[in-house]
Amino acid sequence: MQTKPLRIGTRGSPLALAQAHEARDRLMAAHGLSEDMFEIVVLSTKGDRITDRPLSAIGGKGLFTEELEAQLLSGELDFAVHSSKDMPTTLPEGLELSTFLPRADPRDAFIGRDVKKLADLPQGAVVGSSSLRRQALIRRLRPDIEVVLFRGSVQTRLQKLADGVVDGTFLANAGLKRLGMDDVATEVLSVRDFLPAPAQGAICIEQRSGDQRIGDLLAPINDEDTAIAVSCERAFLAALDGSCRTPIAAYARCFNERISFSGMILTPDGATAHDILTDGMRGEAQKIGRWAGEQLKKRAGPGFFEDWT
Numbered sequence: 001m002q003t004k005p006l007r008i009g010t011r012g013s014p015l016a017l018a019q020a021h022e023a024r025d026r027l028m029a030a031h032g033l034s035e036d037m038f039e040i041v042v043l044s045t046k047g048d049r050i051t052d053r054p055l056s057a058i059g060g061k062g063l064f065t066e067e068l069e070a071q072l073l074s075g076e077l078d079f080a081v082h083s084s085k086d087m088p089t090t091l092p093e094g095l096e097l098s099t100f101l102p103r104a105d106p107r108d109a110f111i112g113r114d115v116k117k118l119a120d121l122p123q124g125a126v127v128g129s130s131s132l133r134r135q136a137l138i139r140r141l142r143p144d145i146e147v148v149l150f151r152g153s154v155q156t157r158l159q160k161l162a163d164g165v166v167d168g169t170f171l172a173n174a175g176l177k178r179l180g181m182d183d184v185a186t187e188v189l190s191v192r193d194f195l196p197a198p199a200q201g202a203i204c205i206e207q208r209s210g211d212q213r214i215g216d217l218l219a220p221i222n223d224e225d226t227a228i229a230v231s232c233e234r235a236f237l238a239a240l241d242g243s244c245r246t247p248i249a250a251y252a253r254c255f256n257e258r259i260s261f262s263g264m265i266l267t268p269d270g271a272t273a274h275d276i277l278t279d280g281m282r283g284e285a286q287k288i289g290r291w292a293g294e295q296l297k298k299r300a301g302p303g304f305f306e307d308w309t
């Protein structure tokens with residue numbers, strides 16, 4: 001019988017808190033546990049504290065996870081809840097992503113101020129985004145549009161939009177839904193036009209490797225299709241060595257025993273893109289992702305990565 005509450009680690013942003021609550025609620029339902037069996041422990045990370053520079057300039061994804069991982073390893077936390085999209089491809093020794101919740105909408109949403117659709121933005125319009133992938137994708141579709149750096153919370157971004165600093169911005173539709181704000185999206189962009197970030201829309205749980213008590217607790221809330229699709233996308237990212245200065249997009253989907261995969265790399269100006277569409281057996285998900293990454297790396301050639309990183 002569990003006596004001490006389970007300690008769930010999370011960042012403190014409204015999105016991170018919504019994700020931690022979703023994981024906790026699923027565990028409560030799966031095991032018939034009450035809320036007081038869990039304690040949500042909020043940690044501030046470097047990535048949360050530095051908001052005036054793009055992530056790619058201050059060190060990338062690890063900035064959001066270091067503090068949580070240190071407390072997992074020291075035993076102060078039992079597990080941590082993250083956006084899979086924000087997780088580096090290599091985790092510290094002794095930790096693993098054991099559990100993936102059923103994936104929400106993986107697509108990006110466009111939020112326009114005066115127009116609903118991206119295609120209706122006037123010539124020379126200004127959009128805000130700090131994502132290298134979104135910047136490259138928009139420049140590829142609409143080279144006339146100007147992209148400005150845009151960080152901060154969802155609320156800050158929407159305020160800048162309302163103030164007319166930009167004509168439009170992008171957010172993951174999954175994030176908006178988790179915040180109960182999906183009505184602010186004026187267009188949900190197709191995966192074909194706007195391939196998502198690897199692992200977008202999937203919440204994951206990180207735990208100590210070999211912690212069987214926690215592994216058993218989490219197993220019933222793991223969604224196998226999501227775990228497999230995300231492992232494929234993350235293998236693609238890892239094969240491209242996850243340089244956080246390369247715009248990389250990927251989306252995998254399981255269909256019964258098969259998995260389909262789309263991947264793309266772009267130059268930041270969107271002028272050059274290489275893409276790949278493939279499929280295979282779901283048991284080969286990681287192999288497929290890795291292979292696709294290696295193919296694109298070969299096709300792009302070394303200059304593709306070196307010219308601007």
Ligand SMILES: NCc1[nH]cc(CCC(=O)O)c1CC(=O)O
Nearest residue numbers: 083085171172174175200201202
């Ligand atoms: N980089 C921040 C981040 N990490 C995960 C999400 C959205 C939720 C998800 O992909 O699961 C967001 C916000 C955004 O991209 O709009």
